[in-house]
Amino acid sequence: MTDQSFNRKEHLKNVSIIESIFSDGKSFAVYPIRLIWVKSLLYKTTPTFQVAFTVPKRKFPKAVDRNRIKRQITEAYRLNKNILFSKIPPDNIHQWAMIFIYTGKKNPNYSQIEKGMVTILDRLKLGDRPGK
RNA sequence: ACACUUUGCUGCUCUAUCGCGGUUUCAAUCUUGGAUUGGAAAUGAGGAAAGUCCGGACAACGUAGAGUAUCACACCAUCUAACGGAUGGGGUUCUGAGUUUUCAGAAUACAGAAAGUGUCGCAGAAAAUAACCGCCCCCAACUUGUUGGGGGUAAGGGUGAAAAUGUGCGGUAAGAGCGCACGACUUAUCAUGGUAACAUGGAAAGUGGAUAAACCUUGUGAGUUGAAAUGCCAUGUAUAUUUCGAUUCUCCAACUUGUUGGAGACUGGGUUGCUCGCCUAGCUGAAUAAGGUCGGAAGGGGUAGGCAGAUAGAGCCCAAAAGUGAUUUUGGGUCUAGAUAAAUGAUAGAGAUUUUGUUUUCAAAAUACAGGAUCCGGCUUAUAGGCAGAGUGUUUGG
RNA sequence: GGUCCGUUCGUCUAACGGCUAGGACGCCAGGUUUUCAUCCUGGUAAUAGGGGUUCGAUUCCCCUACGGACUG
Numbered sequence: 001m002t003d004q005s006f007n008r009k010e011h012l013k014n015v016s017i018i019e020s021i022f023s024d025g026k027s028f029a030v031y032p033i034r035l036i037w038v039k040s041l042l043y044k045t046t047p048t049f050q051v052a053f054t055v056p057k058r059k060f061p062k063a064v065d066r067n068r069i070k071r072q073i074t075e076a077y078r079l080n081k082n083i084l085f086s087k088i089p090p091d092n093i094h095q096w097a098m099i100f101i102y103t104g105k106k107n108p109n110y111s112q113i114e115k116g117m118v119t120i121l122d123r124l125k126l127g128d129r130p131g132k
Numbered sequence: 133a134c135a136c137u138u139u140g141c142u143g144c145u146c147u148a149u150c151g152c153g154g155u156u157u158c159a160a161u162c163u164u165g166g167a168u169u170g171g172a173a174a175u176g177a178g179g180a181a182a183g184u185c186c187g188g189a190c191a192a193c194g195u196a197g198a199g200u201a202u203c204a205c206a207c208c209a210u211c212u213a214a215c216g217g218a219u220g221g222g223g224u225u226c227u228g229a230g231u232u233u234u235c236a237g238a239a240u241a242c243a244g245a246a247a248g249u250g251u252c253g254c255a256g257a258a259a260a261u262a263a264c265c266g267c268c269c270c271c272a273a274c275u276u277g278u279u280g281g282g283g284g285u286a287a288g289g290g291u292g293a294a295a296a297u298g299u300g301c302g303g304u305a306a307g308a309g310c311g312c313a314c315g316a317c318u319u320a321u322c323a324u325g326g327u328a329a330c331a332u333g334g335a336a337a338g339u340g341g342a343u344a345a346a347c348c349u350u351g352u353g354a355g356u357u358g359a360a361a362u363g364c365c366a367u368g369u370a371u372a373u374u375u376c377g378a379u380u381c382u383c384c385a386a387c388u389u390g391u392u393g394g395a396g397a398c399u400g401g402g403u404u405g406c407u408c409g410c411c412u413a414g415c416u417g418a419a420u421a422a423g424g425u426c427g428g429a430a431g432g433g434g435u436a437g438g439c440a441g442a443u444a445g446a447g448c449c450c451a452a453a454a455g456u457g458a459u460u461u462u463g464g465g466u467c468u469a470g471a472u473a474a475a476u477g478a479u480a481g482a483g484a485u486u487u488u489g490u491u492u493u494c495a496a497a498a499u500a501c502a503g504g505a506u507c508c509g510g511c512u513u514a515u516a517g518g519c520a521g522a523g524u525g526u527u528u529g530g
Numbered sequence: 531g532g533u534c535c536g537u538u539c540g541u542c543u544a545a546c547g548g549c550u551a552g553g554a555c556g557c558c559a560g561g562u563u564u565u566c567a568u569c570c571u572g573g574u575a576a577u578a579g580g581g582g583u584u585c586g587a588u589u590c591c592c593c594u595a596c597g598g599a600c601u602g
Contacts, residue, residue: 004150013473015436052473063182064502071152071477078151079478110478 006078012052017097025099028123032104033073033116035124039094048095049084051077055102069102072110076117083121 012018020038027036053073055066077100100117 006151008152008475011473015473018473054473062502067503068477075151075478114478 004078006074006081010047010049010051012050012097012099017050018052018099021097021099028120029103030116030119030123032102032112033120034101034103035098035120036101037096037098037124039096041094048088048092049081050095050097052099053077053102054099059105069113072113073100073102073117076110076114080114080118080121083118084124087125 017038021036025036025038027034029035053070055069057066060066060069
C-alpha cells in the first residue's frame, strides 16, 4: 500500500528557497507542465520533497480557473509521487524543492495533466548527476 | 394558450474510495507547559464571494477652542447604526389610452440665473446697455422726390438651439404693456386643504434669454489614516554612519553677587491642510571651539515566525401584531467556513434538466456567472435553466 | 487588502465645450532615377464601450471594461 497523503509540510513555503529556485534552478518541460527544481543538503525536520504549484495570472485571469488547475495538478502529484520515492538512492543526503508551473493556454482535462505529470516524474533523475 | 416587457425567488442531486482545511474527541511517543503521529465524529465558499462606487462597525493617531480652506450632498416626509441607499408622496418631462377632464406607465443630480463674473462657434441687422433694412416726424438743399443731417419707433424682415410675455381691441406722426380684456410666467403675501413638499382660490407688484454635470452663492454634513490599522510574544540587530538647522535676547524681583524665580520678544517642535490661539524646549561652557540635546534629510543593519484582532453577529428561520410601505416590536427555535505560497479535488456509478441524432427503446454532448481573506448595510455589473406575480399584444372558446 | 492615475489613426503624440479632430514616423498610389535609396505630390487611417448635462462633448458628470503606479 503506497502513501497517498499530501500534508502541509510537503508544501514549499519558504520565500528565500522559492527565490533561489527561480534565480538558479534547473528546469525542463513536458506539455502542459514545466518543472523547476533545486537540490540541497538534507535537514532532519523537513521532508525529502517540498513542492509548490503555480498557474500564471496572465493566461488565466479568473480565480476559478486558476484554483481548479492548481487542484488538478496537486491531485496528479499526490497520486503519482510514489514514482519519486521509489527512485531515492539508499544513502540519500539531499532534499529537493520543486515548483510545477502550468504552461498551457486552455483549460485542461485531468487525463492530459496526469499524463504530463507521470512523464515528468519518470524523467527526473535523482541520483548522482555527473555535472553536479 | 402563445409572444414580448418587467419584478421577485431559486442557483443540479445522491452513493463509494483516495486526499485537503479548521473544530471536538480518543490513543501512542517525547514530555514543565506543550508538540508530533495515527484513528473517529460532525463540518467546510456566494447571490453576486466580483467591481471597490457609497455608508458604518472596529482600531491607531489627535482631542482648550475659533475662523477659513477643501470635499460631499441638495423637492418633502418617513425608515435606518449610517448612507449619495430604501419606502411613500409632490413637481417637471416623455409615451400610450382616452379625450378636453382624466387614467396608466417610464424617467428625473429636482436649491439659487431677480448677488456678481464668464461663455453663447457658423448663420443673422442684432446673442443681451438690440436701430442694419424698414416705418414716422423735423430741418436743409435742389433736379419736387430724392439726397444729407437730427430725432422717434422693437409692429415687419430668408437666420438660428435660443430673437425680448401670446391674442384681440383701443391708442398714436409711426409705434410700443402705453391702456384695457382674456391668458402665460415670476416675486413676496392672504385664505382653505395637507405633518410637509405642494395644490386650489383671492388681491398686489412686475415681464428679468440660456448655461451653475462654467466659476460661484446659500444651506447641511464631514478630524486623518485604514486589518499591510493595531497590541503582545519569540528570533535577530548597530543609541552605527554622513549631512543640514537650532541651542538667542531684553526687562523686573530676591539674595547666597552670579545664581534663582517671573514677564516679554525671537527661534525650533507638537497641535487635522492653513491662520489665530494653546502646549512645550532653548543645556554644559570664558569662548564664534568642543560636547550634549532636539528636529529634518540621506543611507545602512536585522527580522519576515507565532498568538490576538478574526468570526455569536445592526446573525439566521418561523409565527403574531403595528404600518399604504420601507421597516419596527413581541414570542419561539437555531449556531452555520475561518485559510495565510492560502483548504472543496480526482476516479467510478446512479439520477434530474436541456440540446442533437434516432424517434417505444437507445446513444452522444452540455449543465450558467463565478471562489471567501476583518465584518456588516446598500448600489452597480455578470448570470444557463426553472418557478411565481403583474402589464401589453395576438388567437380560440363561453 | 488599501489608495490613486490613465485610455485619441498601425506607433508616438496635440487640442479653450464650437470648422472636415492637427502633426511626425509608418502604409498605399503616382512622379523623379537606367534601377534602388533619398526627395516631391496625393491618399489611407483614431477620440475604449454605454448613458446623461448642454443648442452642441475628445473635453463636463456617472457606470462598465482594460492598462498602469504607489503602499509592508
